[in-house]
Structures are given as C-alpha cells and as structure tokens.
Amino acid sequence: MSVHGPSSILFCLLLSMWTILTPTSSHPQHSQCKLTQRTTLCNNSNLTSIPVGLPGTTEELQLNHNLIKTLQDNSLQYPSLTSLSLACNQLEKLQSNTFQHSELLKSLNLANNNLNISYLETSNALKTLPKLKSLDLSVNKLDEEMAAVLLQNLTALEYLNLSGNLLRRLDETSFRDLHQLKDLDLQRNLLFEIDNAFDSTPRLQRLNLAFNYLPCLTDFDMTQLVVLNASHNFIEWFISRQDVNDTFQIETLDLSDNKLLFFPFLPNVSRLRNLYLSHNILSFYEHLADNVTFPNLTATVKFYNLRKNTNNITAQLWDDSLHGDISSVEILDLRGNQLQYFPQGFIHKMPSLSRLRMCTNCLESLNLTSEQFSDSLYELDVSNNRLKEIVANDVTLRTLSNLTYLNLSLNDLDCLSSELLFALPSLRSVDLSYNNMGICLPEEVEGSAGIAWNTTVSLRQLYLKGCHLPRIPPFAFSGLSLTHLELSDNPGLRGQQSIKSLSTTLHHLGLGNTHVGELDFTNFQNLKSLNISCNSLAHLPASISGLDLKQLDLRDNELSTIPSLQANTLASKLHTVFLTGNPFNCCQTEWFRTFETTKTIHMVGQSEMECTDLFQTHSIWHSQSFLCHEEYGESIFWYILLFVPVCISLVGILTILFLTLKPKVIQKSIKKKYLTPTSY
Ligand SMILES: *[C@@H]1O[C@H](CO)[C@@H](O)[C@H](O)[C@H]1NC(C)=O
Ligand SMILES: *[C@@H]1O[C@H](CO)[C@@H](O)[C@H](O)[C@H]1NC(C)=O
Ligand SMILES: *[C@@H]1O[C@H](CO)[C@@H](O)[C@H](O)[C@H]1NC(C)=O
Ligand SMILES: *[C@@H]1O[C@H](CO)[C@@H](O)[C@H](O)[C@H]1NC(C)=O
Ligand SMILES: *[C@@H]1O[C@H](CO)[C@@H](O)[C@H](O)[C@H]1NC(C)=O
Ligand SMILES: *[C@@H]1O[C@H](CO)[C@@H](O)[C@H](O)[C@H]1NC(C)=O
Ligand SMILES: *[C@@H]1O[C@H](CO)[C@@H](O)[C@H](O)[C@H]1NC(C)=O
Ligand SMILES: *[C@@H]1O[C@H](CO)[C@@H](O)[C@H](O)[C@H]1NC(C)=O
Numbered sequence: 001m002s003v004h005g006p007s008s009i010l011f012c013l014l015l016s017m018w019t020i021l022t023p024t025s026s027h028p029q030h031s032q033c034k035l036t037q038r039t040t041l042c043n044n045s046n047l048t049s050i051p052v053g054l055p056g057t058t059e060e061l062q063l064n065h066n067l068i069k070t071l072q073d074n075s076l077q078y079p080s081l082t083s084l085s086l087a088c089n090q091l092e093k094l095q096s097n098t099f100q101h102s103e104l105l106k107s108l109n110l111a112n113n114n115l116n117i118s119y120l121e122t123s124n125a126l127k128t129l130p131k132l133k134s135l136d137l138s139v140n141k142l143d144e145e146m147a148a149v150l151l152q153n154l155t156a157l158e159y160l161n162l163s164g165n166l167l168r169r170l171d172e173t174s175f176r177d178l179h180q181l182k183d184l185d186l187q188r189n190l191l192f193e194i195d196n197a198f199d200s201t202p203r204l205q206r207l208n209l210a211f212n213y214l215p216c217l218t219d220f221d222m223t224q225l226v227v228l229n230a231s232h233n234f235i236e237w238f239i240s241r242q243d244v245n246d247t248f249q250i251e252t253l254d255l256s257d258n259k260l261l262f263f264p265f266l267p268n269v270s271r272l273r274n275l276y277l278s279h280n281i282l283s284f285y286e287h288l289a290d291n292v293t294f295p296n297l298t299a300t301v302k303f304y305n306l307r308k309n310t311n312n313i314t315a316q317l318w319d320d321s322l323h324g325d326i327s328s329v330e331i332l333d334l335r336g337n338q339l340q341y342f343p344q345g346f347i348h349k350m351p352s353l354s355r356l357r358m359c360t361n362c363l364e365s366l367n368l369t370s371e372q373f374s375d376s377l378y379e380l381d382v383s384n385n386r387l388k389e390i391v392a393n394d395v396t397l398r399t400l401s402n403l404t405y406l407n408l409s410l411n412d413l414d415c416l417s418s419e420l421l422f423a424l425p426s427l428r429s430v431d432l433s434y435n436n437m438g439i440c441l442p443e444e445v446e447g448s449a450g451i452a453w454n455t456t457v458s459l460r461q462l463y464l465k466g467c468h469l470p471r472i473p474p475f476a477f478s479g480l481s482l483t484h485l486e487l488s489d490n491p492g493l494r495g496q497q498s499i500k501s502l503s504t505t506l507h508h509l510g511l512g513n514t515h516v517g518e519l520d521f522t523n524f525q526n527l528k529s530l531n532i533s534c535n536s537l538a539h540l541p542a543s544i545s546g547l548d549l550k551q552l553d554l555r556d557n558e559l560s561t562i563p564s565l566q567a568n569t570l571a572s573k574l575h576t577v578f579l580t581g582n583p584f585n586c587c588q589t590e591w592f593r594t595f596e597t598t599k600t601i602h603m604v605g606q607s608e609m610e611c612t613d614l615f616q617t618h619s620i621w622h623s624q625s626f627l628c629h630e631e632y633g634e635s636i637f638w639y640i641l642l643f644v645p646v647c648i649s650l651v652g653i654l655t656i657l658f659l660t661l662k663p664k665v666i667q668k669s670i671k672k673k674y675l676t677p678t679s680y
C-alpha cells in the first residue's frame, strides 16, 4: 500500500485534470490545453488542428507555436469566441466557412504563417467577420496585392499589423474598406512608394513605416495622425502640405536614421511634442544663400507630382524660417547630424523645449543668451561638437532654472568658458570630459581656489575625464554632495586629498589612469563603484577591504596577487571586477579560485587573464600546467619517495641476478678470500 501510494495520488490528479479538461466529450486531442475561466491556452503543443470539445463558453483561444496548416470549415464551434491567436503555425489556408459559428470574433492573430499560399480562400473566411477589430498578419510573405485582397470588407478593423511582409507600394486600393483603422504597423516591408493609400482611413492615429525603402514623404496631410514613425528609411525630404488650415494632431514624429538634408517642413499648425531626427545629414543653409554675390541663384526646389500633376510643391531651400510649427516641441533629438548653428529665433520658437540632444554635430559656439532658451530646458546635450566657447550672461543663467543635465564632453572648451555654467541653479549632472580644462589650472598656483566647481550646491555628478587636469585645488569639492566623480584619464593628477571631503556621499569614483599613488578609502562608506585601472599599483590598497564595493576596476596595474583575506572580503561583496592586464603570479592564484567559485561575482574578461610561472605565461584558467617553486619542491619529494623503493628493489633484483648467473665467480672470490690455507 505504501509503495503504491504516490502513483495512486498521481493517478487521482490526472483523473481530476481529465475531468476538468473534458466536461462534455471525451476526445483526447486537447489534453495539452490549459483552461482558466473563459481562456483556453494550447500553445507549444505540436497540434495539427484545432482541438475539439473545448468548453462551449471559451472566449479566448490561444494556439500559438503549433503545427496547424489549415483551418477547416466549422472547426470553431465556439459561439462566444472573441479572441483567437494562431501565431507561429504553418497556416496556409482558412477555409471559407471557418468562422461560421464564431461571428463575434474581435481579435485574430495570424502572425508568422504562410498565408501567401491560399490567400484568396482565406480572404473569403475573413470576410465573414464583420466585427473584427484587431488583425495581425505580420510575417506572412504577403505582397501588396495579397494584402489588399485579404483586407477586403474588414470595415470594423481598428488595429492592423502587416509588418515583416513583402509590400512594395501602397495606393488608394490598399486599405479601401478600413474606415475605422486607428493603428497600422507597416514596419519591415519593402515599401518605396505610398500614393493616397490613407485617403480612406480618416481615423488613423498611429502609423509605423520604419525599416522600409521610402525615398521621401511629401504632401503630408494626415491631420488626424498622432504618431508617425518613418525611421530607418531613405527619406531625403519630409514636406507637409502648407495649404491645410486644420491643426495637425501629430505629437510624435520619428524620422531618425534617414537621409534628410534639410530640417523637415512641418505642418503650419500642429501639436508636435517629440521630434526625432537623429542620424540624418541635416544642416541649415541660409548662410550660404548670399544673394548679393549670386543674385540669380535659384533658391527654390519644386516637387512635381508625376501622377496627377496636382499638388506640385515648392520649397524655399535657403529660408531657414520655413520649418513649420515647432511651438509645442518638448523633445528634439538631432544627434548625429551636421548642424553648424541654429537659425535665428529657432530655439526661441520652442518655449516648451525640455530636452535638446545635439550630440555629434558641428556647432562651433553656443550663445545661450541669443538663442533664448526657455526655463523648461531640462537636458542639454551638446557633446562631441566643436564648441570653443559657451556664452551666457547672469540673466540667462538664472532663466535656465530647470537645466539639470548638461553634457559638454568632447569639445574644445577651456575652463573659463565653462565655469559660468556652474552658476546654473538646478544643475545635477555636468559632463566636461575631454575638454581642455587644465589650461586654467597652472601648476604653480598651488592652493588658490581657481575653480568654480563647488558653486552649484545641487551638483551630484561631475565628469572630468581626460581634461588635462594637472591638479585639483584643495577645496574644489568642499560643500558639495557629489555621488559621481569621474577624474580618469588625467595622468599625473595631483591633489586627491580634496576628494576626502566627498567621502560620505560618493557612490562612484573614477581614478583610472591618473597615476595615483597610495590611496586611503577608509571613510568612503557609500562607495559602490571604484575605478583605479591603469595606475601601476603593485598592491591593492588595504582600505579597499572596508568598502561595500559592487564594482571594481583594477585593469592594467602591476598586481601579482591578491592576498587571500582581501580576496575573501571582496568576493563576498563585489558583483563585477575587472582584472585583465596584470602580471599575476601563477603560483599565487588562490584569489582566482575564490572569485571563480563565488557565484555572485562576474570577472570580466576571465578567459583573457594571464599569469606567469617559472617558465612562461599562461591563461590563468588552465591552472593544471603551472610550474611553481613550491610545487616543484613538493613533486621532487614525491619523486624521491617513489624513487627510493624502486631503486632498492632494482638493486635487490640485480644482486639476485648477479648471484644466480655468476655463482662461480663469487665462490671463487669467497674461496680466494676465505679458503686460503690457514696455518694451523
Ligand atoms: C465586400 O465589399 C464589396 C465592395 O467593397 C461588396 O461589393 C461586397 O458585397 C462586400 N461583401 C460582403 C460579404 O460584405
Ligand atoms: C507587429 O508584429 C511584429 C512582428 O510580429 C511585432 O514585432 C510588432 O510589435 C507588432 N506591432 C505592434 C504595434 O504590435
Ligand atoms: C520607431 O520604430 C523603431 C523600429 O521599430 C523603434 O525602434 C523606435 O523606437 C520607434 N520610434 C518611436 C518614437 O517610438
Ligand atoms: C484655408 O483658409 C483660407 C483663408 O481662411 C482659405 O482661403 C483656404 O481656402 C483654406 N484652405 C483650405 C485647404 O481649407
Ligand atoms: C502656412 O505657412 C506658409 C509659410 O509660412 C504660408 O505661406 C501659408 O499660407 C500657410 N498656410 C496656412 C493655411 O496658413
Ligand atoms: C536677399 O536676402 C535678404 C534676406 O534673406 C532679402 O531681404 C533680400 O530681399 C534678398 N535680395 C534679393 C535681391 O533677393
Ligand atoms: C542675373 O539675371 C539678370 C536678368 O536675367 C541678368 O541681367 C544679370 O546679368 C544676371 N546676373 C548675373 C550675375 O548672372
Ligand atoms: C505641376 O507641374 C507640372 C509640370 O510643370 C504642370 O504641368 C502642372 O500644371 C503643375 N500643377 C499645378 C497644380 O501647379
């Protein structure tokens, strides 16, 4: 009885599951399905057809990742079914009467199938679904004609996904019946032309055209659209209809990763808030339109609509003021373009501008006063430009009362022109890395304040990597509560004592490649991340063990080992440690085993770490092959231990052999010695 106990319990369990799963009939097909309330989940079950006999009240049925090829007529006998999902099957055909008994179906997911094969019959099945609101046909190898046929009569459709198909061009026939469509995903097709395709979809709000081959978007007049994503195409021109009086509802326009040469010609009146234009070849050109020297230079370009000769568009190329309504813009992303300047009044036209991302452009100067940034500016990234100076007056600095994140790294600024920025009242994070700050800190003027970093009390993060800093003035950080301080790549930096005043607040400290000597981290109780790479350190500073570090960068130093005690303490706290580029001693790698066996620690570049033994350099991982002093001695001991008995037995054997083979010689010698006549 006790032996059979568990299996009988299992049997009871199976039986009760069986009864749950088979309330009416006893077809075994659907035993893989999970039923919860009105949802039936039969995903990943190798099914080749829709299971029969599921509860008649099923409202949602999921059959994703199965092997179904055809939906047979009448295979769905569930009058309450509103949602059916058959993604990732091998569906080729939906027979015309598939949905005869499921007229309430609202949502149908047919993604990742082969509907291109029998799309005509499938379209007849879809036509019987007048209530269908959501349809996913993504990744089905459909071209534009197949799609147009499949979408006939779906007059209630609100959401349609056609991404990952083979659509090349769209026209007025493509979505003719989809009068209720709100959300259309056309990502990752082969679209190169769109011609009046959205005339019959007056409610469309979200349109995704990303990753296609569109060369331009001209004549844009979809006033109802809220989100347009046309990123990752080959768009050279974006031009909206200028003669439309209505307010465009557009809030988000993504034209990033295209080939735009000009700032887009936006609608005259719009609600545009998020404008993404990164990674184009945008610039402003008005400074080139020198109409005194070249009075006859043509400054307009005309776009002809070849199809109907209507709506020809004329754009004033050089007129920088013709960029439409940008008055609601909050996020402007212009990263990776070729802007040399902002046209006059351009920034001033965006009173709500909160985030301006200008990383990697060609700005040479920035006059915060003349640009007239507003007090909503929160993040300003002008890193990786050619800025030599930043100009601002007291009034401007006070106006920028919300400016919190400022990135000026990778420019040609010196500290005089950046110092004034520390007067910004809300500044939290400043990145001045890779500028020429050192110039204002001559080595001789030891002791003088000479620097304004500590004038902004709100400052928490200060990045001063690679600034040619020779030293830090003693009181540079006094009064500040920095959590991040990055001073790496300032070789020969002196004055680390000044960091002591930040010991209670710092979370991250970067001192890589500064050639720091002895360091004392005794009171840095909040430090979580420390970078002391590239510093020729021969020993780990003793005070490191007392820290609660999560990340430690020790790359490219002169460490030969890490004492066991320190290794144990570090291993219990660290999450990430960088140790490559140290001349470790293979014969003192106990610390490595400690780190290796501690599951919570990630040793970055573990396979590249090397150590040297008596003869050569090894990967520290293959510990078996090391030849070490101690181990050498040990092995000699064992060799001797082994060797001695072998020798003794060999000698014994040889003696015995000798004795048996040449007994006469012995006898003779014995005789010689002992059998000589005695004189008695
Ligand atoms: C489908 O739409 C066409 C016109 O677009 C119409 O002639 C036809 O009757 C409709 N069929 C159904 C089943 O509604
Ligand atoms: C459309 O389908 C694709 C692929 O199946 C998916 O990645 C994408 O998120 C879907 N789009 C929407 C808006 O749900
Ligand atoms: C536009 O689509 C691309 C590709 O799907 C996506 O990465 C990007 O985040 C989208 N843009 C916006 C603003 O949602
Ligand atoms: C826009 O308004 C102007 C004047 O109010 C009018 O002449 C013009 O026809 C309108 N345009 C459209 C496209 O409605
Ligand atoms: C839109 O702006 C352009 C240029 O400023 C102007 O010529 C045109 O009349 C405006 N259209 C409307 C409808 O206001
Ligand atoms: C030259 O350009 C200026 C400003 O862009 C304009 O005011 C002036 O009328 C132009 N002159 C000619 C001859 O086009
Ligand atoms: C500009 O055009 C006018 C009239 O077409 C002509 O007389 C003049 O010589 C031209 N100027 C230049 C610099 O080509
Ligand atoms: C558009 O340009 C073509 C070619 O010059 C011309 O024949 C046609 O009349 C123009 N249409 C309009 C509406 O201006």
Ligand SMILES: *[C@@H]1O[C@H](CO)[C@@H](O)[C@H](O)[C@H]1NC(C)=O
Binding pocket: 367, 369, 370, 371, 391
């Ligand atoms: C910066 O702009 C202000 C206001 O337009 C102007 O007075 C000042 O001369 C400009 N400074 C520089 C260096 O261009």
Ligand SMILES: *[C@@H]1O[C@H](CO)[C@@H](O)[C@H](O)[C@H]1NC(C)=O
Binding pocket: 354, 375, 376, 377, 378, 402
């Ligand atoms: C400052 O900027 C943040 C982030 O954009 C925003 O939430 C906040 O309302 C702004 N404050 C003011 C006073 O503009």
Ligand SMILES: *[C@@H]1O[C@H](CO)[C@@H](O)[C@H](O)[C@H]1NC(C)=O
Binding pocket: 359, 383, 384, 407, 408, 409, 410, 429, 430, 431, 463
């Ligand atoms: C500042 O910009 C540079 C270059 O774009 C980037 O690498 C760095 O991470 C940014 N700094 C901060 C603090 O975000």
Ligand SMILES: *[C@@H]1O[C@H](CO)[C@@H](O)[C@H](O)[C@H]1NC(C)=O
Binding pocket: 488, 489, 510, 511, 512, 513, 531, 532, 533, 534, 553, 578
């Ligand atoms: C530590 O600083 C060095 C020198 O600047 C840098 O190369 C390295 O990437 C930094 N380590 C980490 C983990 O960021």
